[in-house]
Amino acid sequence: MYYSYLLRLSDQTYYTGFSENLKQRISEHQTGKVSHTKNLRPLTLVYYSAFISKKKALDFEKYLKTYSGFAFRNKRLV
Secondary structure, eight states: OEEEEEEEOTTSOEEEEEESSHHHHHHHHHTTOSTTTGGGOSOEEEEEEEESSHHHHHHHHHHHTSHHHHHHIIIIIO
């Protein structure tokens, strides 16, 4: 499975990511191994979607980073 996910950071901003192993990736974020979120802990997983296709997961992650994706995130996911 492939995952697109959304984290709420300590400064109340959001981080959108992709992973093939969601549990491991969240653990990496929590332990400070990801440079982008290292100084913004604690963080909370607020949403994830599972996909069979890697392309679909990456496309959804890319969409969530667009203006339309921000609106969708704010209205439907958080």
